[in-house]
Amino acid sequence: MLAAAETSLLDINVYATMPFWPLLGALLVGLLIAFRAKAQYAHWPVVLGVAATAVLAVTLFFDLGQKLPAPEGDSAPAVAHGDGHEVDVHHGETDAHAHADHDYPGFTHTLYNWMSFGAEESLDEHSNRWIPINFYFDGLTGMMLLFVTVVSLMVVIYAIGYMRDHHGHPEPGYERFFAFLGLFVFSMVMLVLAGNFVLLYLGWELVGLCSYLLIGFYFRKPSAAAAAKKAFIVNRIGDFGFALGIFALYMFMRGHVSAGENPLDYEVVFKYAGSLAEPSGYFGLSQASLVGLLLMCGALGKSAQFPLYTWLPDAMEGPTPVSALIHAATMVTAGIYMVARCTPIYELSPLALNVILTLGVVGAALTATMAVAQHDMKRILAYSTISQLAYMFVALGLAVPDSGVFHVFTHAWFKALLFLGAGSVMHAMGGVIDVRYFSGLRHVLPKTYILMLIGCLALAGVPLLSGFWSKDEIVHAAFDHSVLVGVIMLATAGLTAYYTFRMFFLCFHGKLRLPDEAGENPHESPPVMIMPLWVLALGAIFVGYLGVTFAVGSGEAFIGVFKPHGYFHDYLHASTIGHPHHGHGGMWLMYVSGVVALAGIGLAWMRFGQAPQDEPDRKILGPVWDLWNAKYYVDEIYDAVIVRPLRGIGHFLFGVDRFGVDGLVWFVSAVPRGLAFLLHxxxxxxxxxxxxxxxxxxxxxxxxxxxxxxxxxxxxx
Amino acid sequence: MTSCRRTLLVSQSLMDALGLNLLIFLPLIGAVVVWVARESLAQRLALGIGVVTFLISVGLWLQLPSVMERGGPGALVGENNVQWIAVGERIVADDGSSELLNGVALHYHVGLDAISMPLVVLTGLLVPLSVLCSFTAIRTRVREYYAWLLGLTAAMFGVFAARDVLLFYIFFEFTLVPLYFLIGIWGGPQRRYAANKFFLFTFVGSVITFAGIMYLGLRAAQIEGVDLISFDLARLSALLLGPGGLTVQEQSLLFLAFFSGFAIKVPFFPLHTWLPLAHTEAPTAGSVLLAGVLLKLGTYGFLRFSLPMVPEGALVWAQFMGWLAIAGIIYGALCCWVQSDVKKLVAYSSVSHLGFCMLGMFSLLPIGLSGSVLYMVNHGISTGALFLVVGMIYERYHTRDLDKIGGLAWQMPVMAFFFVLFVLSSIGLPGLNGFVSEFTVLFAAFNSDLLGVWYGVLGASGILLGAIYMLYATGKVLFGPVKEPEGTPDLSAGLTRDLTPREVVILVPLAIVVVWLGVYPRVITDTLDPALQTQVLDRVEDAQIARMAREAPRIAHHEPVIFGIEGEAVPGATTVEGGAQ
The missing domain is CATH 1.20.5 (Single alpha-helices involved in coiled-coils or other helix-helix interfaces)
Incomplete structure (x- = not known):
């Protein structure tokens, strides 16, 4: 049925240690703090721990790559594994029964049994069911771990330089920062490696905790403390649904699994996923729709989708490496990962997919407009992150999860690059990040200028950089679905190019202006910060080529060389994503999206090329621009509609408690009252x-x- | 060899029995000694006794797996059964031994099984810590204070060890007196009122429970056709159900009688109003033991008495209990959110948390019961720890007003670490102890045939509300700009700005347990689950069968319903589920 737990390059038990190295590092730093050691070298345990994990992840990537099925399009269905079972090649079928007994290539490695479902001796002596600590290895795992660990390593190294003042002395809380980073990498790797839904939930909540701790790193700033709290609570709203999704999944699964199978293991759930096509008995939904929609709630929070995205811009209160790592490259993609992981469930529910698609389209367009009218560099990037995450959601909704994960993959590199570049600017500007206060920085920060240019080009979707390939796949799929969605996606892509380069020109072009905080002589960041940026920049340029095939001279290739779909997709097909159906839309679309990106940049150049001080857009758009600048007042609406009434209820209940309930009980207990009087x-x-x-x-x-x-x-x- | 082994085993069980008796009587003797000893010795003496009882409780716990292996899931560690008070006619045998023929017998019957063991170890852990935390906080009438604290300890151990219902009741009531004085003498400004309210609420409720116990004892003799009335736990938990046994009406009423005592203790919405006041006014150690152990007497009572003794009554009232539990979860959480007194906030969080505990219990599923017991332990640890930390803040700043303090993470980083850790444990962060119990409890409510999906959904809203109020408090106390009242921190009595080593020593064991139980809860559940099955769940299943048998003639198309988590494997389970909504 499923492949044995075998890996060829390293023993499986070695891979299973992967999450624990950064944790070990974090604990060592914790000990350093406890014994009040000097902060100067506190980064080493975490850097080494993350490096160990990254090495293991790269090895695992190649290890799993050896087991890939033959590329799609071959005449015979691909052979998944040595045990001779075939991968069912299906093309976007929605017929549930076709998937009923699907085998997904991947294997589970169990460390130990964690939680018990209670003794069930009355039924069958051997029916004791567990929630184990187990890891699931397949193509999706390998791909996610690759970029998560490598980008993490780059960010951790960058932070060595960033978290210091101008004299190279560590900031207060330097050790704490690295301990949290180590804890984060541990949590994120746990999330990706988890082999069952409860362990996924564990990683899910732990990354949320790290996010909370790191957003609130400068906790003496009230805005940072408030942002941290908001992030955690908004995420909990989503997790409420997520937890219910897990409960519901168990409810539907428990009748199907046989003895010895844990009903919440991926392996088991996806094996019996076909049964979820039955009606659930609630709201007229099918089981798959109910589970899918509930699980999706978790993704709405964690991946900052409409309508739960509001925490992410505020999360920029954290130190910039945190914004880069957690709130751009890795953690926020967990929701996308989860939905992609659950493809066997979602492909049974057109309804859930449509909801995902709709929320994605709305979110992508809405937040792109907000990004146009912001001044804070990190917030522009944050809205752009939300918009890009919504792009990925659209891909999931269009039932092409491999394209979604491809965009996750490319996005991680260039968005981390952009944030760290913004951090480099902030470092040089003495903490100022508002584009209204400086311009023309290409003269003082030449390396950062080049690096940011690469990142912006990749984000804008300029052809031949990695963002182009992945974004184009989603636009393609959107046009296959309907022209409306396609046009919105394309327009959003244009907006993306426009606001990205608005930020870029305002920051780096025009006359050199510096804020007072920058000091006399603003300087380029030290090598420990610049080197990781080069690695990320290489990623931003080249990782996209993993997802295309060289087909020189083919008529179906972009500029006669590159054909969409490559090694990346084949790699992912050996996972629970399976083989999504991709339309064969015309090659013209690639040229169109390339032109749209360049047009967006061109427009930005015309309007912002000289870094004007007044907002030229505001003059044209007027109140619309103000509305965008105020982010459609979404935060204010939530506060008025949800937070205040709920707190009002709290006040009311507490009043009831003091006077009503207590009074009632007091009244009823007339006899004890007399006694109390005596006792008095x-x-x-x-x-x-x-x-x-x-x-x-x-x-x-x-x-x-x-x-x-x-x-x-x-x-x- | 075999006989040698047997001798060893016998001597081992003698040792266990001695240990268990020591657990109960050592603190009692200690209380007297401390009271008469020199004032300067009181602290150290009390601490020493606390540590010894902790070690004994751990020692007994370590015996549990081997004892269960030999004696089955219901086996008792340190069992001890002596007739204490007996009234009635005796028959005297030739060898001089006599046996009671009729009348009433009260046994000193103690022993620990896998259900009571975790709570005993919890008590053993919290007692020395609460002694230690009083070193600087209590500066008047020191000897008396520790004497009452040790008296309370004896009662708490006794109540979990009792295997005779009357003995349980005696210990149960005996816990009131020491705590009454601890609150009334060493409490805050409103201590008298709080102590009285606490005493009267719990006392009045338990009187009705006592009536229920009496009735059940009488009825047991009647059902079994004997004249001897005794209150052995095992005996009363095995009374015949169905025709000739306890009727459903009786069981329902008895359930209510038990409810009135236990629900007030839990405290169950809407009978909780004594709790916030008692907690706010009590000294730190009182709050710790009140939240950590004494509230568990209520939940333990439900689990130990209501469920196995009147299982059909439990079935009748299960949904009612479920709704009250949910009301408590949401109500408690919303009340927490608007508190300005941080201790009161933690107190209200107990109302919310114990709602979870009860919700899991009345799902009547194996996983729910197991989660419920875990919840008792976990709540004891995390809420106890939070009270400890809040007490440490109070000692320095003399205020608990959230608007008067702030930014303490900057002043007290070590304290902040522990505060955040215990808050996270309390809001059920996975990997820490609170998650395991919270998740299993909600899981059980959701999947229970008796409660069902909507109970799970509403209960799960507590995980959201819990995060809201706890992080609200954390943000107020720890983050933001530093805010301190005039003239603070008060660094008298050897306190330092951040935690002293003594205070760190108090919190570290709790922090370790928080992580340990989160990562490996099986240290409790491996022995707990089989014990729950044989002592509680089997009984509930019997009740289910009795109910079916009673209803069978009335239902035309009778389908067997097997009660359990395997609902869908059995035809007819869906009808039960449908009926539960």
Whole structure:
């Protein structure tokens, strides 16, 4: 059925240690803090821990790659594994029964049994069911781990330089910062490796915790503390649905699994996923729709989708490496990962997919407009992240999860690059990040300028950079679905190019202006910060080529060389994503999206090329621009509609508690009240009061006893 | 060899029995000694006794797996059964031993099984810590204070060890007195009122429970056709159900009688109003033991008495209990959110948390019961720890007003670490102890045939509300700009700005347990689950069968319903589920 837990390059048990190295590093840093060691070298345990994990992840990537099925399009269906079972090649079928007994290539490695479902001796001695600590390895795992760990390593190295003042002394809380980063990498790797839904939930919540701790890193700033709290709570709203989704999944699964199978293991759930096509009995939904929609709630929070995205812009209060790592490259993609992981469930539910698609389209367009009218560099990037995450959601909704994950993959590199570049600017500008206060920085920060240019080009979707390939796949799929969605996606892509380069030109072009905070001589960041950026920049340029095939001279290739779909997609097909159906839309679309990106950049150049001080857009758009600048007042609406009423209820209930409930109980207990009155006088000396109370109690008991004796119970019943 | 082994086993069980008796009587003797000893010795003496009882409780716990292996899931560690009070005619045998023929017998019957063991170890852990936390906080009438604390300890161990219902009741009531004085003498400004309210609420409720116990004892003799009335737990938990046994009406009423005592103790919405006041006014150690152990007497009572003794009554009232539990979860959480007194906030969080505990219990599923017991332990640890931390803040700043303090993470980083850790444990962060119990409890409510999906959904809203109020408090206390009242921190009595080593020593064991139980809850559940099955769940299943048998003639198309988590494997389960909504 499923492949044995075998890996060829390293023993599986070695891979299973992967999450724990950064945790070990974090604990060591914790010990350093506890014993008040010097902060200067506190980064080493975490850097080494993350590096160990990254090495393991790269090895695992190649290890799993050896097991890939033959590329799609071959005449014979691909052979998944040595045990001779075939991967069912299906093309976007929605017929549930076709998937009923699908085998997904991947294997589970169990560390130990964590939580028990309770003894079930009454049914079958061996039916003890567990929630284990187990890891699931397949193509999706390998791909996710690759970029998560490598980008993490780059960010951790960058932070060594970033978290210091101008003299190279560590900031206060330097050790704490690295301990949290180590904890984060541990949590994120756990999330990706998890082999069952509860362990996924564990990773899910732990990354949320790290996000909370790191957003609130500068906790003395009230805005940072508030942002941290908001992030955690908004995520919990989503997790509420997520948890219910897990409960519901168990409810539907428990009747199908046989002895020895844990009903929440991926392996087991996806094996019996076909049964979820049945009606659930709630709201007229099918089981798959109910589970899918509930799980999706979790993704809405974690991946900052409409309508739960509001925490992400505020999360920029955290240090910039955190914004890069957690709030752009890795954690926020967990929702996308989860939905992609659950493809076997979602492909049974057109309804859930449509909801995902709709929320994605709305979110992508809405937040792109917000990004146009912001001044804070990090916030522009944050809205752009939300917009890009919504792009990925659209891909999931269009049932092409491999394209969605491809965009996750490319996005991680260039968005981390952009944030770290913005951090480099911030570092040089003495903490100022508002584009209204500086311009023309290409003269003082030449390396950062180049690096940011690469990142912006990739984000804008300029042809031949990695963002282009992945974004184009989604636009393609959108046009296959409907022209409307396609046009919105294309327009959003244009907006993306426009606001990205608006930020870029305002920051780096025009006349050199510096804020006072930058000091006399703003300088380029140290090599420890610039080197990781080069690695990410290489990624931003080249990782996209993993997802295309070289087909020189082919008529179906972009500029006669590149054909969409490549190694990346084949790699992912050996996972629970399976083989999504991709339309064969015309090659013209690739040229169109390339032109749209360039047009967006061109427009931005025309309007912002000289870094004008007044907002030229505002003059044209007027109130619309103001609305965008105020982010459509979504935060204010939530506060007025949800937060205040709920807190009002709290005040009301507490009032009820003090006067109503208490009063009622007090009223009912008239006799004890009399007793209390008596005791009130007897309490002057402690012992006497005690004696009286006991005497009264005994008397009462005797009375009751007597009463029971007098009135024998009715035997007849 | 075999006989040698047997001798070893016998001597081992003698040792266990001795240990268990020590657990109950050592603190009692200690209380007297501390009271008469020199004032300067009181602290150290109390601490020493606390540590010894902790070690004994751990020692007994370590015996549990081997004892269960030999004696089955219901086996008792340190069992001890002596007739204590007996009234009635005796028959004297030739060898001089006598046996009671009729009348009433009260046994000193103690022993620990896998259900009570975790709570005993919890008590053993919290007692020395609460002694230690009083070192600087209590500066008046020191000897008396520790004497009452040790008296309370004896009662708490006794109540979990009792295997005779009357003995349980005696210990149950006996816990009131020491706590009454702890609150009334060493409490805050409103201590008298709080102590009285606490005492009267719990006392009045338990009187009705006592009546129920009496009735059940009488009825047991009647059902079994004997004249001897005794209150052995095992005996009363095995009374015949169905025709000739306890009727459903009786069981329902008895359930209510038990309810009145236990629900107030839990405290169950809407009978909780004594709790916030008692907690706010109590000294830190009182709050810790009240939240950590004494509230569990209520939940333990439901689990130990209501469920196995009147299972059909439990079935009748299960949904009612479920709704009250949910009301408590949401109500408690919303009340928390608007508190300005951080101790009161933690107190209200107990109302919310114990709602979870009860919700899991009345799902009447194996996983729910197991989660419920875990919840008792976990709540004891995390809420106890939060009270400890809040007490440490109070000692320095003399205020608990959230609007008067702030930004303490900057002043007290070590404290902040522990505060955040215990808050996270309390809001059920996976990997820490709170998650395991919260998740299983909600899981059980959701999947229970008796409660069902909507109970799970509403209960799960507590995980959201819990995060809201706890992080609200955390943000107020720890984050933002530093805010301190005039003239604070008060660094008298050897306190330092951040935690002293003594205070760190108090919190570290709890922090370790928080992580340990989160990562490996099986340290409790491996022994707990089989015990719950044989002692509680089997009984509930019997009740289910009795109910079916009673209803069978009335239902035309009778389908067997097997009660359990395997609902869908059995035809007819869906009808039960449908009926439960």
């Amino acid at each position: 006088f007897m309490q002057r000396g402690a012992l006497q009061g005690y004696a009286l109370t006991m005497a009264l109690g005994i008397a009462l008991l005797l009375l009751l006893w007597r009463w029971i004796d007098v009135v024998p119970p009715d035997v007849a019943g």
